[in-house]
Amino acid sequence: MYLTKILRLGVTIVTALYGSMVFGQNKADRPNIIYVLADDLGYADLGCFGQKKIETPHIDRMAKDGILLSNHYAGTTVCAPSRCALMTGLHTGHTDIRGNKANQPEGQYPISAETRTVAECLKEAGYKTALVGKWGLGYPGSEGDPLKKGFDHFYGYNCQRHAHTHYPDYLWENDMHIDIPENKNGKRKVHSHELLTNNALEFIRQNKEEAFFLYLSYVVPHAELAAPKEFMDQYKGKYQETPHPGGHYHKQDSPKAAYAAMVSMMDSDVGRIRSLIEKMGLAENTIIIFTSDNGPHLESGNDPDFFDSNGIYRGYKRDLYEGGIRSPFVAWWPGKIKAGTKSDHISAFWDFMPTACELAGVEAPEGLDGISYVPALLGQEQAEHDYLYWEFHEKAGKQAIRKGKWKALRLGAKKDKSADIQLFDLSLDPGEKQNVADQHPKLVKEMKHLFANSRTPVEAFPFGDQ
Structure with a gap:
């Protein structure tokens, strides 16, 4: 085992040195990559995709200043297998993880040691890598633990079930269990979204001199439906509400307001991330991608029909109709992506692995199902899929x-x-x-x-x- 670790370290060092020779010491040749993933956000829950009742000015501005893809698809229609497709470049007919399979007491069934992730590829290329948010692809200490799958830094929820509360009494930081005393004994003082965003911003600050990859895997607007007061106040009293009595998820007297508040809160923090990138002078060397892991949920009192979360599309989370798998997609990269552009290129989560590798200037692993969509982002001739495939095990x-x-x-x-x-x-x-x-x-x-x-x-x- 020790020899194996030494060999892997040697490969990593050689790869990083090769990357330096190819790209030189100017990290502008390799853009920072920030991938922001919403959890259970509908295709039409953003203003730039037609939303009328929820305010999303920052992501809408990102679309105005960048590109909108209208035919982008999630990996599948629930969390873990969709995220596995994103991380591995494989669709759900080929991935290790094809359903939400629990591990007790914490975590989910792991990605295998042999399966390479996009984080591993970018780390070997010399990128600093971070996962902030929800993982769901391997319980703590398993072969699928994020620290073993290419991430230098991890902060957030390892387990999807743990992420069913936005007021947890602990989160993970790397391999450490970090208590949140303000939320102990049922207290609900600190919303995890604030902690996640602050950690992501700090990672960017600490790595501004490096090429970095930030996978910001947010937990909103997944149930439970809950948001801090400042965002709830934006929507409370605007809608006729049916209170959610609680149970598996915490009770919520204003579920519609809470859903809208969560989306606007996330939008606000995407704006904070962009603002930091601009203030630090990194904008022309940073691509930010925003999308969602599947269609909107029907849990905790959520009402996607009220918000018209899917626009013209049929279905919700756990459906393979368009509403369950078609995802909003916005990308921003000033100076590279032409402002105000739209593309109907048909793409999916498993395209991110080859896309990230192309951005980093390294070869993607062999045998992927994905095709890089860098040409589509840059307005160039784009290779097309023969077809896309999904499966769902529930x-x-x-x-x-x-x-x-x-x-x-x-x-x-x-x-x-x-x-x-x-x-x-x-x-x-x-x-x-x-x-x-x-x-x-x-x-x-x-x-x-x-x-x-x-x-x-x-x-x-x-x-x-x-």
């Missing part, structure tokens, strides 16, 4: 494919591999209301073949194939 299993304008969906796939396929023409029917499978038998046959051949079995997440 609710009897679901599969989905997007191939050009066509969207195929199979429900009950875990139980019945011959289950009927629904087919939608998204160019004519973006809301997936008209199943046209009967009109396109050849296309349905092709989709059946793709469903059968787009995945490899994994023991930990059987899909009716073991």
